[in-house]
Amino acid sequence: MDDQETGASKDRAAVTGDEVKVDLIAFVVAVNDGEPCVLTIGQADTLPSGPFALEHRSLQSGLRGWVEQQTGHPLGYIEQLYTFADRDRVGAERRQRAISISYLALTRMEKAAGSPKCGWRSWYEYFPWEDHRSGTPPVVLDVLRPRLIEWADSVGDAAMRRERRQRAAMAFGFDDRHWNEELTLQRYELVYEAGLVQEAGNGRDPTRASLVPSKSMVADHRRIVATGIARLRSKIKYRPVVFELMPQSFTLLQLQRTVEALAGRLINKPNFRRLIEQQELVEETGETSIDTGGRPARLYRFRHAVLDETAIVGTKLPVARG
């Protein structure tokens, strides 16, 4: 490989780059019975994580090690989410910089859950306003909307009031707008800015009477989850990643329910089947499932060949526009 000293390298040498601690944080997802779940530790308020250390061969292997050690759960599919600098940590004698690298991991929920600390929680416990499978959740209209309007109107400048109202309307689909399931991060940032989640505690209202009811997380872990949900909701539309969450064989309805769980909205059944079949993402196993409650459904398995054929080129799933 190229190892010559270049102009850039010389510039670098002039500055003693400060050393930094690096943390790896995992948002691990599985779907069970139509509930999308996040893997947590502690009081179900913490994501698996740990420092990147010398013994780790790579960032990903370091992450796998920490998750397996803390939850007993091995990881399959992994993808990087975002790297951010934490606010300064004050070390013993000097200031200590730290950065965190967050990852999204997809897996199947194992029965033998392993470690006692391991805990799967529906991610809608942390984001009750994100589940629109039964229509707009009550908390959005009854709590979030009035609070956000109140927050918008609490600022003096008229232009800023209008801008805040517009942001809220677009993110949540107020005023006859469509709800866009991919805006999970923007919605979280709004409720955070408006001081409606615990971790936003920006000095006001210590009684928390005005919080939106939802389960909180340590530090910025809930923001990482929001980032991951948004990424996943976007990605299922053009990459066949759903299958990382499915068992070996499944019915088309099970597949649809899984996509719906992730997207947080319902999908038109015939259209879903049409697209899946058109793209030849799956093949029949020849068997049928009996426990559907109605007519037995054919069982399918993922055609792994498509990973060679189209992994690159792009798939699509029909998550209706509203």
Added chain:
Amino acid sequence: MDDQETGASKDRAAVTGDEVKVDLIAFVVAVNDGEPCVLTIGQADTLPSGPFALEHRSLQSGLRGWVEQQTGHPLGYIEQLYTFADRDRVGAERRQRAISISYLALTRMEKAAGSPKCGWRSWYEYFPWEDHRSGTPPVVLDVLRPRLIEWADSVGDAAMRRERRQRAAMAFGFDDRHWNEELTLQRYELVYEAGLVQEAGNGRDPTRASLVPSKSMVADHRRIVATGIARLRSKIKYRPVVFELMPQSFTLLQLQRTVEALAGRLINKPNFRRLIEQQELVEETGETSIDTGGRPARLYRFRHAVLDETAIVGTKLPVARG
């Protein structure tokens, strides 16, 4: 903010997280006269970069500082690309880990280029196989295809041969497949694996007689550029980021040429105009441009209001499917 010690934090304390050097690397893009350019330093083979240090307020501000110092160029739009662990650097007494955080930055090319070290180069000098604006470039059919087939056939296992041929065919659109402009990274990885670029020097053929003619870069900088091109080609289709590269006012054809420069392929003119106008991305300035060579064209400017309206919701640009 939440600063309580959690289960995860305790686990962390048990392991003295090793300290790491962090580098910030920028892929800075501008488009001039229909040529998409990358900002380089050194022998036009190095991206602006520098270590993340204590005096930097944030990762992004650190990056801005280094780019401005090394090239004299201020940055506008910035977005994170990817974080990766470099192979171990051997320090004075102990092994030293390093990670790099790469960014994509969009800007307008300033006339007063500033620093002498600053150099804009067409990115197609580094990726001649990526410019399909005049049809498939000769280098693809004359050089790349035979070399890739040779590389595929050089492996013993028949299944692996088939897989390599298929990867090449899909990435480059051989065998009547469509060329997909977003596969820039996959194509680079193929030519790298096949040993067709200088930096891949995997021990074979030191004479380099079999290399594909193209400008090389230091270390893995060319891979970062490939990642950035891919990201940008994808992003222009659903976010109005092109306007970061445009002057204050412009004609619709100039806008189209810029998109074509980025996408590396031509676009149908009437359809392009239709989509731009439908989405109300721009508004007329009322003036016209005289130097079009033909009938004078109306001048437009970007409607910054759309950043409030749809930044979130998604735009679309018509980059034809082939």
Added chain:
DNA sequence: TCCCTTATAGTCAAATGGATTATAACTGGA
């Protein structure tokens, strides 16, 4: 004036995608 260039408007057909209806195959209870 003719011919070249580019701008701008309008048309057409194929493909996509959302919604609906119809029929099939099972379970469980009256």
Added chain:
DNA sequence: TCCAGTTATAATCCATTTGACTATAAGGGA
């Protein structure tokens, strides 16, 4: 045994999108 309820599977309809094409307008230069 038959009927109601449930889910599976197939087929159709129609509005919108989108790719490709044609026609006309408005400038410059020979």
